[in-house]
Amino acid sequence: MTRLGDAGDGQGRAEGDGPEAAASQIADAVERLSQLWSDAAQRASLRLSAHQLRGLRILEATPGLNLTGLAERMDIGLPTASRLCDRLEAAGLLERVLHPHSRREVQLNLTGHGRRLLTEVASERARALAAPLATMRTAERAALVQGMQAFLRAQRHGPARDDGPGTREP
DSSP states (O other), X not given: OOOTTSOSSSSOOOSSSSHHHHHHHHHHHHHHHHHHHHHHHHTSSSOOXXXXXXXXXXXXXXXXXXXXXXXXXXXOOHHHHHHHHHHHHHTTSEEEEEOSSOTTOEEEEEOHHHHHHHHHHHHHHHHHHXXXXXXXXXXXXXXXXXXXXXXXXXXXXXXXXXXXXXXSOO
């Protein structure tokens, strides 16, 4: 079986053209991309774990979320979410504030430092991604972007429409 990174006919095809073969072909690229993504995040001024970065990204997207909401979105237990928030708060990235309408509820908000760190991580990641993309031909980059957009649509909404002969599995 040939994978995307292997030498060969340049097409990186495994046996067959089904989803399992495509998944096998893409696995190596995903692993390398994941490492590039992680390495870039570690070049930020404050090194955080992937778990901590994920928590910050969730709070960036949903300011004022409470601890239960964060735990649910991260699929972790409340004690784990609380410890995560303790560490983020100690680092000056997160603040806990009383909910304005419910004195029993605490909202979680990013601090300015937390927002700046996320911006820095995003910039580092964009630079890291740009390097290999710059070596690709324009048509290859366009095909990659189109394929990734189709993947995201399929993940969110199910299969895309049939684009003609040979595009659907039997």
